[in-house]
Amino acid sequence: MNVQDSCIIRHFSHFCRLSDxxxxxxxxxxxxxxxxxxxxxxxxxxxxASEFCTLSRGWAYSYRNLGDGSRxxxxxxxxxxxxxxREFAFSQRLAGVAMIDDGVVCHFPxxxxxxxxxxxxxxxxxxFAISSRQQALLTERLINLARRxxxxxxxxxxxxxxxxxxxxxxxxxxDFRLPLSQEQLADxxxxxxxxxxxxxxxxxxxxxxxxxxxxxxxxxxxxLARVAEFDDCYLNDSVRPIFFDGTEAAMRLTNAHxxxxxxxxx
Amino acid sequence: MNVQDSCIIRHFSHFCRLSDxxxxxxxxxxxxxxxxxxxxxxxxxxxxASEFCTLSRGWAYSYRNLGDGSRxxxxxxxxxxxxxxREFAFSQRLAGVAMIDDGVVCHFPxxxxxxxxxxxxxxxxxxFAISSRQQALLTERLINLARRxxxxxxxxxxxxxxxxxxxxxxxxxxDFRLPLSQEQLADxxxxxxxxxxxxxxxxxxxxxxxxxxxxxxxxxxxxLARVAEFDDCYLNDSVRPIFFDGTEAAMRLTNAHxxxxxxxxx
DNA sequence: TTTTTCCGATAACCCAGGTTAATCAAGCCT
DNA sequence: AGGCTTGATTAACCTGGGTTATCGGAAAAA
Numbered sequence: 001m002n003v004q005d006s007c008i009i010r011h012f013s014h015f016c017r018l019s020d021x022x023x024x025x026x027x028x029x030x031x032x033x034x035x036x037x038x039x040x041x042x043x044x045x046x047x048x049a050s051e052f053c054t055l056s057r058g059w060a061y062s063y064r065n066l067g068d069g070s071r072x073x074x075x076x077x078x079x080x081x082x083x084x085x086r087e088f089a090f091s092q093r094l095a096g097v098a099m100i101d102d103g104v105v106c107h108f109p110x111x112x113x114x115x116x117x118x119x120x121x122x123x124x125x126x127x128f129a130i131s132s133r134q135q136a137l138l139t140e141r142l143i144n145l146a147r148r149x150x151x152x153x154x155x156x157x158x159x160x161x162x163x164x165x166x167x168x169x170x171x172x173x174x175d176f177r178l179p180l181s182q183e184q185l186a187d188x189x190x191x192x193x194x195x196x197x198x199x200x201x202x203x204x205x206x207x208x209x210x211x212x213x214x215x216x217x218x219x220x221x222x223x224l225a226r227v228a229e230f231d232d233c234y235l236n237d238s239v240r241p242i243f244f245d246g247t248e249a250a251m252r253l254t255n256a257h258x259x260x261x262x263x264x265x266x
Numbered sequence: 267m268n269v270q271d272s273c274i275i276r277h278f279s280h281f282c283r284l285s286d287x288x289x290x291x292x293x294x295x296x297x298x299x300x301x302x303x304x305x306x307x308x309x310x311x312x313x314x315a316s317e318f319c320t321l322s323r324g325w326a327y328s329y330r331n332l333g334d335g336s337r338x339x340x341x342x343x344x345x346x347x348x349x350x351x352r353e354f355a356f357s358q359r360l361a362g363v364a365m366i367d368d369g370v371v372c373h374f375p376x377x378x379x380x381x382x383x384x385x386x387x388x389x390x391x392x393x394f395a396i397s398s399r400q401q402a403l404l405t406e407r408l409i410n411l412a413r414r415x416x417x418x419x420x421x422x423x424x425x426x427x428x429x430x431x432x433x434x435x436x437x438x439x440x441d442f443r444l445p446l447s448q449e450q451l452a453d454x455x456x457x458x459x460x461x462x463x464x465x466x467x468x469x470x471x472x473x474x475x476x477x478x479x480x481x482x483x484x485x486x487x488x489x490l491a492r493v494a495e496f497d498d499c500y501l502n503d504s505v506r507p508i509f510f511d512g513t514e515a516a517m518r519l520t521n522a523h524x525x526x527x528x529x530x531x532x
Numbered sequence: 533t534t535t536t537t538c539c540g541a542t543a544a545c546c547c548a549g550g551t552t553a554a555t556c557a558a559g560c561c562t
Numbered sequence: 563a564g565g566c567t568t569g570a571t572t573a574a575c576c577t578g579g580g581t582t583a584t585c586g587g588a589a590a591a592a
Contacts, residue, residue, distance in 0.1 A: 015355075046499070064409060067495045072409050086402065089281075089395035094402055094500055117387040117394075124383045124390055129355035131397050136352065136360055138404050143330060143338050146411040146456035150579065182540065190412035192580055197541055213539095213588095229333045233312070234360055416549065447569065458550055463571055479558095536591070546581080556571080562564100 006030060007080035007168075008054050014167075015126045022120050029054050029082075030106040042083070042097040042105065049093045051109045052084040058103015059179060062086075062095040063187070073188040075138075076180075078164060079103075085131055088113070100179050136234045145190050148229070153189045154199045155228035158209060162221060163232065174218030178211075272296060273346035273434075274320050281392045288386050295320050295348075296372040308349070308363040308371065315359045317375045318350040324369015325445060328352075328361040329453070339454040341404075342446075344430060345369075351397055354379070366445050402500045411456050414495070419455045420465045421494035424475060428487060429498065440484030444477075 060077040116123045186193040203209040210217040326343040382389045410422045452459040469475040476483040
């Protein structure tokens with residue numbers, strides 16, 4: 001049973017060891033893979049919403065166009081993420097989604113989720129956990145946008161991406177691809193593209209972030225985290241929850257991670 | 267079977283007609299009601315998180331204290347809301363919660379939710395819908411804080427509260443109690459208290475909002491919505507979803523509302 | 533190869549909203 | 563009654579970041 005072939009399964013295994021039935025259910029979400037090119041719009045605001053999407057390869061983002069012609073980027077999706085959960089309760093899309101990179105997506109109908117609710121309370125709990133984690137991310141971003149200076153905003157965003165990529169095991173040192181233009185960053189952070197440029201210049205002088213094309217290097221990630229006043233308890237291991245508290249043996253937490261790494265000290 | 271006695275049940279019935287078993291499950295959430303006074307802190311950031319809370323009476327808010335001594339108010343809870351869902355995936359609280367008003371809250375353990383996942387896929391779907399709706403609210407707030415002017419922020423907030431109160435049936439015209447101080451509003455909107463005051467003054471002159479003590483009057487709610495560039499599709503009837511798409515007869519959408527009002531046109 | 537397009541850098545100017553501070557009205561205590 | 567505290571208002575001043583504009587370099591198109 002190869003786990004590598006599905007980043008959804010890898011993603012879910014993060015929370016809890018999965019039974020074969022669970023894995024089968026998850027694999028059904030990825031029945032219809034589709035290649036999509038950078039810039040492709042998966043859907044737009046107010047489109048009818050009747051399905052979701054898993055992202056198997058490439059990056060994507062969701063956005064809202066605002067009245068004045070500007071737009072706000074809401075979310076950056078990485079491989080293994082489910083796109084559109086946000087709209088579970090709605091019949092219309094609340095936000096558009098577009099590909100940043102070339103990639104592969106798999107559409108699946110609304111119904112599949114209800115099947116999961118019916119057939120696996122483990123997966124249900126994990127879905128709930130994912131959704132709650134997304135809310136935590138969103139909340140942190142809200143604070144970031146509402147309260148912090150441009151320097152902190154940009155530092156925070158970069159560091160958050162750094163951590164997310166670390167978690168998916170996609171990188172080891174502070175050196176990674178960040179395929180967003182400065183304009184996209186500006187739309188994400190509620191800044192002007194000009195000011196993003198200014199801020200990168202400042203970071204370069206301080207040796208905090210070296211950006212070139214679609215590539216960034218963080219000589220000292222910790223320093224960046226300090227600038228951002230980054231509070232990582234919303235992202236990291238505290239996501240390894242007591243959320244299966246023994247009601248059923250089958251639901252007991254057996255974290256895929258701890259199997260790999262042994263119990264984490266500290 | 268009296269529905270009035272539980273605002274949770276009323277809240278859930280909004281989405282879907284409930285079976286008696288479902289109602290019984292919900293009532294278990296409210297087994298231990300507790301009176302709490304205005305200002306009471308239900309819990310603080312980083313407290314251990316092992317239970318949730320329903321709010322039966324009064325208003326509450328969640329907040330985060332920031333490094334520089336300021337704080338961000340994240341969410342305003344009204345009667346019928348579940349507090350703490352955000353932390354489902356976490357073992358620590360990510361935000362503090364405090365009462366605005368005197369009120370009544372009911373704690374229930376983490377385990378209750380898992381029971382619901384196991385025993386009722388209808389309730390599970392509704393919980394998911396609530397969580398997705400909360401995310402939609404959060405997203406809208408994010409845009410509000412990231413992108414709009416002080417006037418728009420305040421207008422947006424007031425109008426959103428107006429709509430939420432309308433939905434719970436707590437009011438009919440544009441005339442309601444808003445028990446938040448200007449400082450709390452400032453903390454919610456990422457403004458200074460001084461500027462909130464300035465903005466209220468401007469609104470008063472324009473006849474948009476008349477605020478006095480903890481009471482606001484909206485002579486022309488539509489005008490306010492226009493100032494706020496309010497997009498109500500994230501809050502209103504589109505929350506009446508196709509999210510039960512016929513997989514099971516039992517899960518078919520039979521909206522409690524439409525029973526009251528007859529099928530809604532348009 | 534040349535042309536066009538896109539992306540980023542830098543500079544000059546300006547304003548929305550933060551900060552500080554003074555003042556006032558309304559409960560609250562004793 | 564008189565002091566205290568808490569919230570709201572208004573004014574004076576300042577700054578972070580928006581806006582506009584210009585320029586250079588790299589990639590994509592021709």
